[in-house]
Amino acid sequence: MDPAVPAIGSSLPRVDGVAKVTGRARYLDDLDAAGAWHGATVRSKTAFGVLEAIDLDPAFDWSQVVVATAADIPGANVIALIEDDQPALVKIGQRVMHVDEAIALVAAPTRALAFEAAKHITPRVRAMTPVYSLEDALACKQPLYKDTNVFKQFLIRKGHEADAELDAAFARAAQVIEGTYDTSPQEQMYIEPQAMMAEWRDGRCFIVGSMQCPYYVHKAMKALLGCGPDGVVITQSVTGGGFGGKEEYPSMLAAHVAVLAAKAKRAVKIVYDRDEDIAATTKRHPCRTHHRLAVDAAGEILAVDIDVVMDGGAYLTLSPVVLSRGVLHAAGPYRCPVVRVRGRVVATNHPPHGAFRGFGAPQTTFAYERQMQKLAIARGEDPLALRKRLALRSGDTTATGQLLGFSVGTDEVIAAIEGVAGTAPTRDGTGPTGAPVRRGRGVCFYFHGAGFTGSGEQRLAGRATIALTTAGTFEVRSSSTDIGQGSITMFTQIAAGALGVDASLVSVIDPSTANVPDSGPTVASRTCMVVGSLVDQGSRALAGQLQTWAAENGLGGRPLLEIAKARSAHGELTHTVQYEPPPGIEWNDTTYTGSAYPVYGWAACLVDVSVDLDTYEVTIDRCVQAVDVGKAINPSIVKGQIEGGTLQALGWAVLENVVYKDGKVANANMTNCIVPTFADAPDLETILVEVPYPFGPSGAKGVGEIPMDGPAAAVANAVENALGVAFDRLPISPEAIAATKSQWSPS
């Protein structure tokens, strides 16, 4: 093999690395568009009510600006996603459902003028009594969604058919561990705010922007603009982070710039201010999980009974799918013969909650891993040994009855943690500032389903194309976006490896719906595993086609590059591959049984903390994650993914929070909606474990989300061990620590 071919498992530097470190990478706000105007959004300011009028200040000079309302939308006034319940702009006479809902739009030659003009537009809303709490939503005195306020509910049953059997299992228990776990909303806090630009040319709308899923935007714009698939072209610009936050919300911005550009008859771009981005866009669903765990005298799990309620916010958006992943992970990676999981996601007058790395699983993982900690304490058993004793392995079945047949890294990840754990820190001590501290160690063990839930991948049937260009080079064409996670480097590596050529001969083209097939969205830890596999297969097939052509044209046995050069003179050659589910993967969407995911990632985490007894701050002194990723195509990129997700989880545990006051985000700026800095982060220890997935490229499976799921529980477990008090609510802030002071175990 040519020595320049990048090996799978080597850390090829990012192909976009130099552009990013020199500032040459062009994000949406960096793009030139001659004569482009700037857009601004007028928001409702009332959490719930009926829009009666939109008042324009008569004293303002409106001649320099363009104003658009729902009346200017050419097609359906909806952000098409799962259901079409969310409008792009609230129409007069319709209900306003949250405080930052878009009512009208302004475009102006400068951003300052657009924002100034927006201040002179006042929505007149007849206010009604809003619904904010889970209890009020479920009581449904004020219906927001149908007559129940329940966007979606699920019921999973294993090992029993009726509730009485579940009750009987609990009645047999030697011990029942029960708890209620509240997790907070979380802001994605990508550093590039949401940004989008549109321009109409010859009756077609060209939209470019910061996004994860060009075809989601495409679907939404076909409905909103009332056009066919060729009437609108969606192109991703270099995207400054997403983490789920640019999964569904970009369709909203796309709608707004498209409408403004049509009315202004020129290119219009909208770049959100940070405060607007935090206030109006989606967050992680706040969630309450009630968890009951029944064990026998030997400590074997007899049954679990779990009830999950999430706050979906004002519109349905992706909530049913988030809840689905939440309930499918709720019983955890443990053997259990009898399982009941109930889940509901409800409507409130908060801005819609949506996708964020982990997608429902971090919420329910926090609950089950706190329960395992309580079980370990109750039994006086070593917490890691307890997990090892109860964990799922090959041959076991999950809560949905899925028989695990391959790629179960349980023993490997637990052994990896045991191997580096060392002695737990002594409990009482002095911190670096001289303040007294209490220290503690916590562990957790968890799993994460890779790829879409249930039959999602089959329904989607994602495609990717590999092309030999007329220049004799190769192109990967897919709608998977690089949002920082390194997909273009990883695709380059997979394609070059499969073709047996130098990485410099492969380019991954910018995703545009005009040029790439629908490979599905960039979500659900699926890009490397699912689309990477298509790239691998397509590259091998294209190489095969080239060899066949060579044999037919007297070039048999020549190096592939020579064949490619000869073939390229006759025009482009492409090969498109469509997803086929692995054999034996069956899912029943009605009974919620079967293979919920084609494969799972497995992870174990160890955290040491210090609690400062003067300031009540929790410091993460050490965090080790061992993650089974199947195969690390590019270990540096995989490590970066795990460490980024880990720190988001540690932040969620101790310092991040989104505070709602009267339905509005009260801390909508980076000064108050804090995320970890360099100084808040510990050195992260990452152990890559590789238990191959037979149907992934070179054995790779999903990695993007799993690191987010577990660490928050490990932190809570560590703080409990330090102070002797259970922490079942996030974040474990200094205020939360202070509130428990009278209950701390004695020194």
Added chain:
Amino acid sequence: MKVTLTVNGAMHAVEVSPWKRLLDVLREDLRLTGTKEGCGEGECGACTVMLDGEAVNSCLVAVGQCDARTVTTVEGLARGDVLHAVQKALVACGGAQCGICTPGIAVCAAHVIDRGLVIGRDEPSARAQVRELLAGNICRCTGYQLIVDAVIAAAREVGER
């Protein structure tokens, strides 16, 4: 007001409001879009540039304060095609992911490396020092680990020259 400033070695004169943010003058008037805006309130550090050799958040600096002063942006770190040691190290170590914070981090890190501020006696103290020095730059992708690796590697390389 007419403001004269030297940016990346080149002298520029711009006719602007003295209240215009240095960030906007760089991006709009000089078309140096490498400097990014992440928050507009001095929290994220994406807009970090050097002003007379000190790292500042250019979103918090009015251009009226910059007359006759010298600015270095991310575009000014490399010498032609030769990257600054920290730029090379960020690529080699995987310290840039989505890249939007990277210009600010590269500028701030180059500043602390070139001034010889990373002088930790051993690896743990050097890492703690880097974390303190770069605490004004937020990255949401990396968990910081690979950036710290890159800054330490670059500081060593520069120190050995």
